[in-house]
Amino acid sequence: MTTFTNIPKQIEEAIEKWQGTTSRRDFLKNSGMFVVSFSAAAMSTASLLGPAASAQNSPPTPVAGPYPDPDFRKLDSWIVIHEDSTATFYVGKTDGGQGTGTGFRQLMADELDIAFDKTNLIMGATDITVDQGGSGGSDAIETDGWPARRVAAEARRVLLEMASARLGVPVDQLAVSDGVITVKANPSMKVTYGELIGGKRFNVTLTGNNINATTGVAKLKPVGDLKIVGQSPQRYDIPAKVDGSLKWAVDAKAPGMVHARNVRPSVAGAQLISIDESSVRGIPGFIKVVSKGNYVAVVCEREEQAIRAARQLKVNWQKPATPSFPTSENLFDYMRNAKPTSVVQSRTQTPDVMGDPDAALASAAKVIEAEYDFPFQGHTALGPAHAMADPSNGQMTIWSNDMKAYGLRTGVAEFLGMPRDSVRVIWQEGPQLYGRTAADDAGFEAAYLAKEIGRPVRVQWMRHEETAWDAKGPAFTFKLRGGLDAQGNVVALEYLARTADYNHIGYNEPDTVLIAQLMGRRPKEPAPGGASPPSEMYVIPNRRRTTEVVGMPLVWESPLRVANLRDPNGPQITFAGESFIDEMAVAAKVDPLEFRLRLLTASTVDDEDFLRARSIAVVKAAAAAYGWDTRPSPKPVGTGKILSGRGIAYCYRSQTVVAEIAEVEVNRETGHIWVKRLVCAHDCGLIVNPEAVRRTIEGNLLHGLSRTLYEEVQFDTEKVTSVDWITHPTLRHSDTPAQVDVVLVNGDPNPNRPDLPPYGAGEAAIKPTAAAVANAIYDATGVRLRRVPFRDKRVLAALKVARV
Amino acid sequence: MSNISLKVNGRSYTVDIDPATPLLYILRNDLGLQGPRFGCGLGQCGACTVIIKGAAVRSCITPTSTVKGSEITTLEGLAQQDGRLHPVQQAWIDEQVPQCGFCQNGQIMTAKALLDRNPDPTDAEIREGMDRTLCRCMTYYRIQAAIRRAAKLIATGPVSGKEVGA
Numbered sequence: 022m023t024t025f026t027n028i029p030k031q032i033e034e035a036i037e038k039w040q041g042t043t044s045r046r047d048f049l050k051n052s053g054m055f056v057v058s059f060s061a062a063a064m065s066t067a068s069l070l071g072p073a074a075s076a077q078n079s080p081p082t083p084v085a086g087p088y089p090d091p092d093f094r095k096l097d098s099w100i101v102i103h104e105d106s107t108a109t110f111y112v113g114k115t116d117g118g119q120g121t122g123t124g125f126r127q128l129m130a131d132e133l134d135i136a137f138d139k140t141n142l143i144m145g146a147t148d149i150t151v152d153q154g155g156s157g158g159s160d161a162i163e164t165d166g167w168p169a170r171r172v173a174a175e176a177r178r179v180l181l182e183m184a185s186a187r188l189g190v191p192v193d194q195l196a197v198s199d200g201v202i203t204v205k206a207n208p209s210m211k212v213t214y215g216e217l218i219g220g221k222r223f224n225v226t227l228t229g230n231n232i233n234a235t236t237g238v239a240k241l242k243p244v245g246d247l248k249i250v251g252q253s254p255q256r257y258d259i260p261a262k263v264d265g266s267l268k269w270a271v272d273a274k275a276p277g278m279v280h281a282r283n284v285r286p287s288v289a290g291a292q293l294i295s296i297d298e299s300s301v302r303g304i305p306g307f308i309k310v311v312s313k314g315n316y317v318a319v320v321c322e323r324e325e326q327a328i329r330a331a332r333q334l335k336v337n338w339q340k341p342a343t344p345s346f347p348t349s350e351n352l353f354d355y356m357r358n359a360k361p362t363s364v365v366q367s368r369t370q371t372p373d374v375m376g377d378p379d380a381a382l383a384s385a386a387k388v389i390e391a392e393y394d395f396p397f398q399g400h401t402a403l404g405p406a407h408a409m410a411d412p413s414n415g416q417m418t419i420w421s422n423d424m425k426a427y428g429l430r431t432g433v434a435e436f437l438g439m440p441r442d443s444v445r446v447i448w449q450e451g452p453q454l455y456g457r458t459a460a461d462d463a464g465f466e467a468a469y470l471a472k473e474i475g476r477p478v479r480v481q482w483m484r485h486e487e488t489a490w491d492a493k494g495p496a497f498t499f500k501l502r503g504g505l506d507a508q509g510n511v512v513a514l515e516y517l518a519r520t521a522d523y524n525h526i527g528y529n530e531p532d533t534v535l536i537a538q539l540m541g542r543r544p545k546e547p548a549p550g551g552a553s554p555p556s557e558m559y560v561i562p563n564r565r566r567t568t569e570v571v572g573m574p575l576v577w578e579s580p581l582r583v584a585n586l587r588d589p590n591g592p593q594i595t596f597a598g599e600s601f602i603d604e605m606a607v608a609a610k611v612d613p614l615e616f617r618l619r620l621l622t623a624s625t626v627d628d629e630d631f632l633r634a635r636s637i638a639v640v641k642a643a644a645a646a647y648g649w650d651t652r653p654s655p656k657p658v659g660t661g662k663i664l665s666g667r668g669i670a671y672c673y674r675s676q677t678v679v680a681e682i683a684e685v686e687v688n689r690e691t692g693h694i695w696v697k698r699l700v701c702a703h704d705c706g707l708i709v710n711p712e713a714v715r716r717t718i719e720g721n722l723l724h725g726l727s728r729t730l731y732e733e734v735q736f737d738t739e740k741v742t743s744v745d746w747i748t749h750p751t752l753r754h755s756d757t758p759a760q761v762d763v764v765l766v767n768g769d770p771n772p773n774r775p776d777l778p779p780y781g782a783g784e785a786a787i788k789p790t791a792a793a794v795a796n797a798i799y800d801a802t803g804v805r806l807r808r809v810p811f812r813d814k815r816v817l818a819a820l821k822v823a824r825v
Numbered sequence: 826m827s828n829i830s831l832k833v834n835g836r837s838y839t840v841d842i843d844p845a846t847p848l849l850y851i852l853r854n855d856l857g858l859q860g861p862r863f864g865c866g867l868g869q870c871g872a873c874t875v876i877i878k879g880a881a882v883r884s885c886i887t888p889t890s891t892v893k894g895s896e897i898t899t900l901e902g903l904a905q906q907d908g909r910l911h912p913v914q915q916a917w918i919d920e921q922v923p924q925c926g927f928c929q930n931g932q933i934m935t936a937k938a939l940l941d942r943n944p945d946p947t948d949a950e951i952r953e954g955m956d957r958t959l960c961r962c963m964t965y966y967r968i969q970a971a972i973r974r975a976a977k978l979i980a981t982g983p984v985s986g987k988e989v990g991a
């Protein structure tokens with residue numbers, strides 16, 4: 022089983038049969054060659070013949086390239102109907118394990134009128150799937166689902182016309198169900214999709230100025246007519262993930278493939294002085310040390326040899342003259358005192374200044390103020406970065422788990438100075454994307470090394486490398502001030518955020534990925550960075566919101582490289598915003614849920630997306646699911662070892678609205694926090710697959726919990742010191758809540774409005790978790806934690822100071 | 826380099842390798858068994874787990890020479906010869922456990938070894954037994970539900986598990 026994901030099962034089975042007759046090593050060599058060449062052939066013919074047909078066809082020949090973009094204005098680029106009336110869909114998305122692919126199959130099968138299990142889906146191979154940009158921003162279903170639905174509807178329309186011609190009956194007298202078109206008046210007269218077009222091309226041209234606008238002339242079905250959308254077919258990718266048969270990007274092999282490992286600078290910002298190649302020359306299988314600027318890699322025949330060589334290579338580095346970082350302990354003082362690189366205009370519906378916050382604060386009956394800190398956090402995917410690149414035929418094929426496979430293709434072409442059509446990326450499944458692979462460092466490295474060596478190269482980062490050098494979510498520090506009148510109404514809110522978002526690396530940019538930075542290739546200016554203020558619908562008459570960006574002393578070649586980490590700034594800003602709302606509720610002596618509802622219901626005017634009405638609905642739904650007991654926080658501190666409490670936080674992300682309630686147990690002897698129960702009410706509009714959404718939210722909630730309780734990138738003045746799962750702890754099985762309740766809300770309370778479209782569900786739920794937990798800890802103990810994460814030691818110290 | 830004989834999933838192999846090489850790389854690169862995956866190489870995460878003598882073993886830190894002759898089971902070897910999935914695998918599908926799935930080899934193999942040892946674990950024993958097997962998509966809640974489901978499947982015999990557990 023040395024094959025790739027896109028290989029038809031029949032071929033895999035055929036290869037399997039060889040195993041008994043060939044020696045293992047020969048088998049690998051031969052089958053590797055067979056498979057790589059076939060994978061190209063299978064995919065290029067797949068658009069015409071489909072998997073079943075191509076498997077039975079004549080021997081494979083390699084597709085030598087070039088690999089021009091599939092034309093999104095051709096129906097055949099999206100949908101192939103096979104002779105057996107099954108369909109294969111081709112979409113330019115990738116799936117991070119949230120069931121995106123299953124969702125697309127549901128949407129497209131529904132419009133095409135074909136059973137879900139008679140469909141198949143190919144994603145993210147740049148030469149055979151149209152460029153929908155891959156994944157990012159939780160927009161797969163929300164944005165890219167629309168053209169996918171429209172092309173499926175168009176295919177159905179064309180098939181009905183063909184049936185009409187074949188059966189001699191007007192289209193309006195035909196019915197279609199599950200790929201069979203029948204004459205309404207005489208159901209014995211029928212024809213199947215396969216009979217009409219199986220194995221042949223549609224040759225239908227679509228219109229649209231860009232891929233998102235792609236359309237035929239067919240109309241979409243009204244939501245009420247959708248049958249597969251709203252059901253929960255099991256995710257098609259799961260069986261192969263469970264039985265070991267899935268071929269991941271980590272599994273990619275090619276004949277003659279060699280293994281590379283990177284050797285990173287000893288400390289951040291170090292300059293390469295010299296390499297002593299004799300230190301590794303004796304290692305069996307050693308091929309080469311490749312270096313340019315401060316980028317260094319070793320290449321060996323076998324993987325374990327490359328690991329050994331990377332460890333053993335003697336490199337002389339010169340440390341930078343000045344410290345690269347404040348330490349992680351001093352980070353927030355540094356950020357508060359640094360000179361901002363820019364002040365950001367917020368990008369929300371609310372203006373930066375409303376009313377007269379200064380006057381309102383000056384005349385308020387009570388003014389409260391608080392500062393919050395949120396550290397750098399890494400992606401620290403379970404599997405470190407990896408990719409395999411094959412330079413055969415003067416082209417470059419990259420097997421990668423890059424969520425933005427199309428951007429990787431363009432970026433690599435530019436990086437290597439190759440024509441774009443000579444590069445293709447074949448996306449395969451990998452460890453959590455969540456923004457990490459939007460700039461696929463390993464993909465660039467593999468391609469560079471493959472070009473240097475002239476053989477296929479597999480790059481695999483090591484654990485210490487990934488944890489220290491992966492892309493980071495930016496640290497934030499906040500200062501909030503709020504004014505209350507004598508009745509406890511919020512009259513003013515001032516929000517000041519500082520984010521270490523300077524020099525954000527973007528998406529597969531050929532001058533910001535790590536290898537480019539280390540080689541000294543970089544843009545003229547670092548990206549300025551930025552962030553939005555908290556997204557909530559509270560009615561507060563006087564407000565000021567300011568976000569400032571600060572940079573670290575070391576700007577380039579830094580392991581504190583900022584990038585998008587699952588809702589790039591949401592957990593940070595919502596931690597500050599929703600902790601502070603709680604602090605104001607305490608000052609007003611009002612139940613925190615009641616306090617939020619008052620702020621949400623202070624207006625009766627609808628906004629465009631009904632966010633206000635939907636916010637109220639999710640807050641109420643969370644309260645009902647939890648069984649909220651109305652009372653101000655904190656509750657009287659108990660006498661036992663375990664103190665318990667509950668907290669709420671709410672926010673929205675684009676059009677998705679979320680409210681979360683955490684119930685915590687605080688061990689006053691150890692400082693350990695256990696979040697015993699989490700409730701999340703979640704409104705993301707139309708839901709395509711409720712069970713898949715539920716699980717995505719569950720994982721997202723616990724991801725938020727991990728970031729709240731444990732995650733912090735630690736560093737001294739010269740390097741990141743978080744390098745493995747001991748120095749960078751993560752949530753574990755023993756931390757899992759005893760109960761997680763996800764309430765899927767359709768929160769628009771007005772039945773006269775049109776149905777909501779689907780909105781993103783991949784990120785919103787991670788935003789309020791830290792605040793909900795902090796608010797619950799306050800409720801339990803009367804101690805306010807204003808710095809994430811809440812590791813035992815920090816919690817215990819705070820409890821001691823407060824004499825709890 | 827030297828010749829080492831290995832028994833994996835009921836088949837015998839001979840490989841000519843440096844005997845100190847961690848088993849993980851031999852399984853993945855020489856035997857084509859890629860269920861076990863590289864996550865840390867440090868014995869900290871569980872992604873590389875295989876079962877040897879009933880125990881969940883981290884193949885990334887196991888020198889191949891130390892397991893010659895032992896029966897090694899990888900994820901690919903869990904299902905029956907006729908393709909029927911092991912109850913743990915079936916429970917994983919029924920419960921729709923994985924997000925990305927990268928860690929799930931370790932989760933499934935560790936759970937299998939746990940249930941072989943203790944067919945009716947308490948919630949606390951599940952948490953404890955699984956605690957060192959990490960998932961960064963944080964599917965722990967579903968994994969624990971799937972282990973409870975698998976324990977029932979094992980106790981009552983196979984049932985068809987088409988419905989999705991809520």
Ligand code: FES
Pocket residue numbers: 862863864865866867868869870871872873874883884885886
């Ligand atoms: S890869 Fe072996 S324990 Fe992490």
Ligand code: FES
Pocket residue numbers: 118403452453923924925926927928929959960961962963964
């Ligand atoms: S499912 Fe992604 S790491 Fe566990």
